Amino acid sequence: MISDVAYRPIGVFDSGVGGLTVCRKIAETLPAESIVYLGDTARVPYGSKSAATVIRYAGACAELLSARNIKLLVVACNTASAFALDTLRAQLSIPVVGVVMPGARAACKRSVSGRIGVIGTRGVISSGVYDATIRQIRPEARVVSAACPLFVPFAEEGWTEGDVITSVARTYLSGLLEKDIDTLVLGCTHYPMLRNVIAGVAGAAVHLVDSAEETACAVVNILEERGLLLTDAVRGTHTFLVSDSPDSFSATGAQFFGHALNQVEWLDVCVG
Amino acid sequence: MISDVAYRPIGVFDSGVGGLTVCRKIAETLPAESIVYLGDTARVPYGSKSAATVIRYAGACAELLSARNIKLLVVACNTASAFALDTLRAQLSIPVVGVVMPGARAACKRSVSGRIGVIGTRGVISSGVYDATIRQIRPEARVVSAACPLFVPFAEEGWTEGDVITSVARTYLSGLLEKDIDTLVLGCTHYPMLRNVIAGVAGAAVHLVDSAEETACAVVNILEERGLLLTDAVRGTHTFLVSDSPDSFSATGAQFFGHALNQVEWLDVCVG
Numbered sequence A, B: 001m002i003s004d005v006a007y008r009p010i011g012v013f014d015s016g017v018g019g020l021t022v023c024r025k026i027a028e029t030l031p032a033e034s035i036v037y038l039g040d041t042a043r044v045p046y047g048s049k050s051a052a053t054v055i056r057y058a059g060a061c062a063e064l065l066s067a068r069n070i071k072l073l074v075v076a077c078n079t080a081s082a083f084a085l086d087t088l089r090a091q092l093s094i095p096v097v098g099v100v101m102p103g104a105r106a107a108c109k110r111s112v113s114g115r116i117g118v119i120g121t122r123g124v125i126s127s128g129v130y131d132a133t134i135r136q137i138r139p140e141a142r143v144v145s146a147a148c149p150l151f152v153p154f155a156e157e158g159w160t161e162g163d164v165i166t167s168v169a170r171t172y173l174s175g176l177l178e179k180d181i182d183t184l185v186l187g188c189t190h191y192p193m194l195r196n197v198i199a200g201v202a203g204a205a206v207h208l209v210d211s212a213e214e215t216a217c218a219v220v221n222i223l224e225e226r227g228l229l230l231t232d233a234v235r236g237t238h239t240f241l242v243s244d245s246p247d248s249f250s251a252t253g254a255q256f257f258g259h260a261l262n263q264v265e266w267l268d269v270c271v272g
Helices: A020-029 A051-066 A078-091 A100-110 A122-127 A129-137 A151-156 A163-177 A191-202 A211-225 A246-257 B020-029 B051-066 B078-091 B100-110 B122-127 B129-137 B151-157 B163-178 B191-202 B211-225 B246-257
Strands: A010-014 A035-039 A072-075 A115-120 A142-147 A183-187 A207-210 A238-242 A264-266 B010-014 B035-039 B072-075 B115-120 B142-147 B183-187 B207-210 B238-242 B264-266
Touching: A010 A020, A010 A051, A020 A035, A020 A072, A020 A211, A020 A246, A035 A051, A051 A072, A051 A078, A051 A122, A072 A078, A072 A211, A078 A100, A078 A122, A100 A115, A100 A129, A100 A183, A100 A207, A100 A211, A115 A122, A115 A129, A115 A163, A122 A129, A122 A142, A129 A142, A142 A163, A151 A163, A151 A191, A151 B151, A163 A191, A163 B163, A183 A191, A183 A211, A191 A207, A207 A211, A238 A246, A246 A264, B010 B020, B010 B051, B020 B035, B020 B072, B020 B211, B020 B246, B035 B051, B051 B072, B051 B078, B051 B122, B072 B078, B072 B211, B078 B100, B078 B122, B100 B115, B100 B129, B100 B183, B100 B207, B100 B211, B115 B122, B115 B129, B115 B163, B122 B129, B122 B142, B129 B142, B142 B163, B151 B163, B151 B191, B163 B191, B183 B191, B183 B211, B191 B207, B207 B211, B238 B246, B246 B264
Parallel strands: A010 A035, A010 A072, A035 A238, A115 A142, A115 A183, A183 A207, A238 A264, B010 B035, B010 B072, B035 B238, B115 B142, B115 B183, B183 B207, B238 B264
Antiparallel strands: none
């Protein structure tokens, strides 16, 4: 028998639209589940901000989603996963899933040579979280990483093809490609929007790992293990909350989520 | 006789480092004045956020600077000047100077043909504030404008020369240049960092207006008229406050301010 808790929604948050790439995979994988997504658009981006500030913002987002009675929290932001996961797990009594471990695990499984590249925000790369997580799973792996701070604004602007973004990608990736990587982790939930450009520059020999899919798998496994997985034929509802104006989020968000966002509501995140 | 009020500092705020280009001009023009600068780096950028959110953040910044007993407030951010100037003037009993009016006035004075271009953040351009202000001063002027949302991240990253930023500038400016403008307002306090690239693309026939210098003039005029101008031989002090980590601000800030920032302190801006 399915418990009442199973009928509670899954909570997902990110600094902005990026986490919608993760939300999309969860929605596709688990159509019966209801999802409440929070984009902290009044304080976006997180990737250039300090650990202390990101921990504080992530805590506020988690608190607001908890108030919506969620059964599981997905931290759909690599920067928040890097800095705040332990704090959030200590703060909440529900399971908390980050995007770093699923991405790292997929990269370790996929790489043949063990030479793995990681790209992400300045915060994620300087934290060394991917390096540590990958070596934990596969100690002989050689991890090379690069911060790509302009990828987020390019993705948010929808400037996802052409010579300019290709030149930017070439500048950021050249150091990694010289190291003969066979796998590249897209360590930021915005980067799947730039997948074609990144794949073009990286070449066919480099496999791209998008943590969205892997994170959706982790959610399935955890919910199933706890007896909280919904497999009803009835489709779940999707609610989107933002801390800045819903208008601009709806337009850009639809690109990231893959279809129109029905319900976008403003939520006050400034709780201290 | 100079009143006690004259010895209070000038307050200056911006979403981040951009306003330091204005702060620098004020410091150069008025070496005797003390300045307290607040960069709201925990919530940067403002330019992509909604009017309601920017008004709220600007109000919090103004309140925190007022608590430092300032004699005049400079809103060294075009987005905050566009959305929040009236609210701040109603909120405070001291003079409040924005960057839009000084820039618009300089452009009107400088332009021969009356064809004036304006570039800025999405917020500033969609507000139409420059268009309205310029036509108020010079009703026959023809104003053409363009949002350049990627200029701020490029300036913050220090990626201020080379082919990539030149291509970005060419893409943004081509529509304006087709309209035969003779004057271009840099309607964002970050843009002076990209001055060489913008000037190169715009060509020698286009005069660039940087509102920093004009804003410093406005500060001099207002302080003088109120009998609050300090002309002592003793140099004023410069204090820098930030809402995120002081570390990264100090490094980037020095580029924008023109020399090292001595005193950078963290300040909690999340007041509601």
